[in-house]
Amino acid sequence: MVRKEGGDHIRSWRFMVMLLLILFTFLGAMYVSLSNIRRVVTDFNDPDHVFVYLKLLTTSDNSLPTFYIFISFLGPLLGIALGFDAINSEKNNGTLVRLLAQPVYRDNLLLAKFYAALTIVGVLFLSLVLLMIGAGLLITGVPMEAAELFRILAFVVLSVIYVGFWLSLSIALSVLFKHAATSALTAIGIWLFFTVFYQLIVNMVVRTVLPDPASLAPEQVVIYNNIILSWFRLAPSQLYTDAATTLLMPSVRSLGPLTMEQMAGAIPAPLSFRESLMVVWPQVTGLVAATVVCFAGAYYFFMRREIRT
Template sequence: MKSQAAYFNGLFSAGSKSNNQPPHQATNPFFAMVRKEVADQVHSWRFIILAGLILLTFLGSMYVSLTNISKAVSNINDPDRLYLYLKLLTTTDGSLPPFHIFIGFLGPLLGISLGFDAINSEQSGGTLIRLMAQPVYRDSVINAKFVASLIVITTLFLSLNLLMIGGGLIITGVSMEPSELMRILCFVILSVIYVSFWLNLSILLSVKFRQPATSALTAIAIWIFFTVFYQIIVNVIIKAFLPSPDVLSQDQLVAYNRIILTFLRFVPSQLYTDATTTLLMPSVRSLGPLTMEQMAGAIPSPLSVRESLLVVWPQVSGLIAATVVCFALSYYLFMRREIRT
């Protein structure tokens, strides 16, 4: 927050309006807090830096996609070649990863930066106890923190994808199919859910720890563990308890790979990558290994939006469940927390 006075001026002005207006026209303190939190986050340097970094990666990915889009749509062996706008999000020449890969890496940093000091900075600064002295419900505080950050994240991702759609219309002149629009909207919603998980995790750590530096370092340590070390640990454990893949039959090899994928899907970034790959590439039919008998007679053709959503529903439901659990824990701890000390 910029200052204590600026924060409480919005709440006090909301209260003064409610005294002069009828009850149905009174300003709700919750919405006053949401507006103030959105303004503070948008004007904060950490959000400006991360949003600028995401914008730069988006522009770089779009440039690579546009320079290679003609090769992608002319490849007759690619069943997704007719989905021009999905190709803008997935086409690459190897110099830069696609945009959804960047979001899988930078999204956690964005969520952590928006929530690691949501509560403990208020308490260490003395604004939380003053806020609770006003006619404001305690749960409105943490709800406003989450809703304001959610508004900022949704606006950012929706704006980037609308920019991609508008740029594609201007440069190529090709109209968008309704199925492409639905897939891009699903991609935006999924990206918001993914970043919201890390946002709620950082808010939970902000409630748990009293120092913002501690909550920030803990959240970054969790992110690094899942990004770098978790896959190494899983591979070491699997190789220690299971035989080498070189001596396995085809069915045993499929089961071996499924075990590894099952453990890797405890990582939120893996769930997000699987879901976005399926949504942005309609020809993807399965997220696990398939045997030759399962592939026999299969015709490579794109799936409908409904069928792709059915394929990725376990991943989407897992991300939603993890997000809800983190928010519920932070809500529970905050409602029972002593704020007078």
């Protein structure tokens, strides 16, 4: 079942379109990074200048965003494209009844659709990263350090989890709605809300409810900023961006505002991979929990749904 679902995805036009779109954005981001790599690795004021391969994923000249910014924007579209008609298209075509008439459990069908799409996403991101490593090795001739490899692999896993959230959400919507167009528009609407409107709404509510930060003491300003960040991190894209930034930039020591007392005595040196992983662990846990909740909802409604009518 997994091979069949994976083959259907690979042969579909929508996957081809998303593959070309992600590939073109990747090549554009890598071209910009490789064009500016000499400048960034010789900037000794940057504590991350020694991490050449991480710079390939984070360097930009403001003409194009970096690759992980592209993934935060295109990843949801990839997940939605692979899952918005996972169940309702089978039912509308009349194949769902015939498929479940075989000795196939409902949960195996749902798991196969999720696992096949997630496997394709993982292979896609891993291939792009290996392509980036190969291009960097050919152009710079600098061997990769183990810490860079671990961070890049962790970034790949994080990206797969992020796309997996939108995939599980779109599968849940395909269970709830009868028509594929309805589930697709609902998923895209949720994505647009969190991408475009959510931060605007939070800023408006915070400015209305909380006092002006210019009239607050320094300790209260820190609390004010923490409240805003806590609300921002309810958006999956914010969780992904925070975690990706910390993993790909070892000099990032905190994802929130720091007081002068906390900064006193701090050595401006990159964090180890384990320390960076501890910093982003709440963000990763939040994405995994959101993915599990969406998939559990799809599982619950699909197991209780009547499919013979």
